[in-house]
Amino acid sequence: MxxxxxxxxxxxxxxxxxxxxxxxxxxxxxxxxxxxxxxxxxxxxxxxxxxxxxxxxxxxxxxxxLFFGQDELKERFVSTVAHAPDDAAPLDAVAAALHAIATDFESRRPWSQTRQTVINANPGLQERELIKLAGLSSAIAATLRDRGVDEPAASLTAEAGISVFHVAFQRWVAADNTRELAQIITESLAALRTVTANG
Amino acid sequence: MxxxxxxxxxxxxxxxxxxxxxxxxxxxxxxxxxxxxxxxxxxxxxxxxxxxxxxxxxxxxxxxxLFFGQDELKERFVSTVAHAPDDAAPLDAVAAALHAIATDFESRRPWSQTRQTVINANPGLQERELIKLAGLSSAIAATLRDRGVDEPAASLTAEAGISVFHVAFQRWVAADNTRELAQIITESLAALRTVTANG
DNA sequence: AGCGTTGATGACAGCAACTGACATCACAGG
DNA sequence: CCTGTGATGTCAGTTGCTGTCATCAACGCT
Incomplete structure (x- = not known):
């Protein structure tokens, strides 16, 4: 017991x-x-x-x-970005981290689903979730700055990455069929690129 | 008195x-x-x-x-997006709304500065600010969907727009010199487009 | 085995955010 | 002048959260 x-x-x-x-x-x-x-x-x-x-x-x-252990997620995220090849574009470094994280989550989908159901039912919990994501974003932005990315590009890349994660994650837990988080992330990132493309 | x-x-x-x-x-x-x-x-x-x-x-x-009156902001934002030309790209419609909002803020910079100082000094207030921005994002996404934009493009465009606003706003209140918010938004949006550009 | 140290837990008091229920007051309209 | 209405006051109560001190179980040491 x-x-x-x-x-x-x-x-x-x-x-x-x-x-x-x-x-x-x-x-x-x-x-x-x-x-x-x-x-x-x-x-x-x-x-x-x-x-x-x-x-x-x-x-x-x-x-x-409901948010215990987020620090490890942040560290993993940051270190993956930090260890990306020097010549990798900022958003590509972030994308690599997104996929690293995605595989970690893949095995815990049932837990993520019930957890997210609880969070989505309460504004106070959503606030907490958002500030955790914002903390992640800040950490990523700082890491990108260390890699030589200027502002506001660093912050915007980080926020874009978090947005992709957030949107993809919600679709992942809500999906009826069992599509992989990594795949949804790839497709969401592509959608972002399309939507922000000039012309 | x-x-x-x-x-x-x-x-x-x-x-x-x-x-x-x-x-x-x-x-x-x-x-x-x-x-x-x-x-x-x-x-x-x-x-x-x-x-x-x-x-x-x-x-x-x-x-x-500290957040009273945000509803009007949301309505103004949404209606500007809704009334953009039918052939306008989603992100361009959002950009138009960002500039409309920017001019509203321009005259209240001192108030915005003290308000933001208070918010930035307290995590609880930041949580509230973030969920307000998230509410804005949701409303914009819904409006884009009404304009025929599919998911996840609608949500990602909305989140990207909010990210631009957030980053630009922080730079605007923090700036020593008095650059216009609209200008900072334009430049931030351009930075986002550069950062998300392929190849 | 005995003993003191250490770190986690319990017990208790207290503050402040927030809520429900009901009384009260100022004004508007008749 | 009277009465309804809506905003405010009063009061009691719950709950999240904190400070303080006592207590207890394990561990190391002699």
């Missing part, structure tokens, strides 16, 4: 293991069962066998439960 | 006029003086000569004070 998989690299020693994971699981379940706003932090803690106070030691706020 | 300008088209009849405007002014002052988080709704209401409860009758929450 209890979660035995160690998800994080921290040392989990005392009491029942993986308090953070239990809290995340409990929160997710409750958000699905009765909605985000109708769920109280006390209820989450209770289901996880912990205290409300402990919840806030692991997650900055009630929304953050 | 009291605000006499009627800012909204509602009928302001009883007590001191323009309660909503007084609340907005008081909130803005306090956010600048001591920061957003350090300001309490009770303090805002007190400065405006009203009650905390009344504040929440005019603004859904503490953040919304």
């Amino acid at each position: 209890s979660v035995t998989v160690i998800l994080y690299d921290r040392v989990m020693t005392r009491w029942e293991p993986d308090a953070r994971g239990r809290l995340q699981l409990a929160a997710m379940e409750l958000y699905v069962e009765r909605g985000f706003e109708q769920t109280t932090v006390a209820e989450i803690a209770e289901r996880a066998g912990l205290t409300e106070r402990t919840f806030f030691r692991h997650y900055a706020d009630k929304r953050e439960v | 009291s605000v006499t300008v009627i800012l909204y088209d509602r009928v302001m009849t009883r007590w001191e006029p323009d309660a909503r405007g007084r609340l907005q002014l008081a909130a803005m002052e306090l956010y600048v003086e001591r920061g957003f988080e350090q300001t309490t709704v009770a303090e805002i209401a007190e400065r405006a000569g009203l009650t905390e409860r009344t504040f929440f009758r005019h603004y859904a929450d503490k953040r919304e004070v």
